[in-house]
Amino acid sequence: METYRTPLDAAFHALSDPTRRAIINRLMTSPAPVKELAEPFSMGLPGFLKHLRVLEDSGLIATEKAGRVRTCRVRIERLAEAETWLSEQRALWQARTDRLANYVETQMSGNEDED
Amino acid sequence: METYRTPLDAAFHALSDPTRRAIINRLMTSPAPVKELAEPFSMGLPGFLKHLRVLEDSGLIATEKAGRVRTCRVRIERLAEAETWLSEQRALWQARTDRLANYVETQMSGNEDED
DNA sequence: ACAATTGTTCACCGTATGGCAAACTAATGT
DNA sequence: ACATTAGTTTGCCATACGGTGAACAATTGT
Numbered sequence: 001m002e003t004y005r006t007p008l009d010a011a012f013h014a015l016s017d018p019t020r021r022a023i024i025n026r027l028m029t030s031p032a033p034v035k036e037l038a039e040p041f042s043m044g045l046p047g048f049l050k051h052l053r054v055l056e057d058s059g060l061i062a063t064e065k066a067g068r069v070r071t072c073r074v075r076i077e078r079l080a081e082a083e084t085w086l087s088e089q090r091a092l093w094q095a096r097t098d099r100l101a102n103y104v105e106t107q108m109s110g111n112e113d114e115d
Numbered sequence: 116m117e118t119y120r121t122p123l124d125a126a127f128h129a130l131s132d133p134t135r136r137a138i139i140n141r142l143m144t145s146p147a148p149v150k151e152l153a154e155p156f157s158m159g160l161p162g163f164l165k166h167l168r169v170l171e172d173s174g175l176i177a178t179e180k181a182g183r184v185r186t187c188r189v190r191i192e193r194l195a196e197a198e199t200w201l202s203e204q205r206a207l208w209q210a211r212t213d214r215l216a217n218y219v220e221t222q223m224s225g226n227e228d229e230d
Numbered sequence: 231a232c233a234a235t236t237g238t239t240c241a242c243c244g245t246a247t248g249g250c251a252a253a254c255t256a257a258t259g260t
Numbered sequence: 261a262c263a264t265t266a267g268t269t270t271g272c273c274a275t276a277c278g279g280t281g282a283a284c285a286a287t288t289g290t
Contacts (some may be wrong), residue, residue: 009131016128017278018121023199028207035236045237047279054277057207058187068236068287085136085195093191111163132248150266151247160267162249183257183266231290238285239262247276255268 010058019043021053022075027061029095031073034063121200125173134158135166139189140177146188149178 014020023037036049052072055061059078063070126202138152151164167187170176174193178185 006133008136009133012127012136013131016124016125016131021123024204025207028204029211033236044280046239046281049238050278065237068139070237074208076205079201080202083198083205086198089139089194090142090191090198093189096144100166148266159250161251161269165248166269185267234288235288236286237275240283245282247278251274253270255266258265
């Protein structure tokens, strides 16, 4: 079903849906079975299961079935990858504003009364 | 075009495509005109412009046209929102593992020779 | 054995996505 | 004036997405 190329593609895609973010949010506190996870949402189980599959295919969660109950838990590593990408970007931004601040500073010490 | 509900939906969706992440990555260092941004990619301009629109609609970038050149720059706030959501989730996870560690510890001090 | 609980599969639907090619507009260089 | 550059619009396409209802397992409680 998921044709996503890289893990990051899949992770960000999975996070782009509010239902799925809510699921992640819930699972951060503790693992839970499918039924309990589904309860807060108005949609039917089939639709809900699709969301779970998107999450599982993305690696953001893992599931395991015991008896008739499938228990879901978060895989924090994948979430960390997304976080890492974002913080790398912010590092680039930081480097840039640092350069800019530095430039402004050298300019000002050159002509202190400039506008 | 974008029917996205919340800013977070739109931001994560925008980031789920490798082309768009590459654009963001490029823009982190400095603003750039459309043509220069498009050069590294094999696709045509119309397709590329769609990516730019997704990014702009998500609030991850802003663009401004001067003469015939449209310059694009990152809007760091929106990226920060995504980062914030992720770190909130990790805080929940952290709280959980802390609780768990605490529990294990109290158990061990109760029966120190247990397996 | 039987019913209830829990999950799964299937076929379907309307809309969005990611791409293309072609035609077009607007600003700039010569 | 004319050609070039830079971007835009339009129409099209195949596939993916988010949801539905109906039928079908498989486990568990009584």
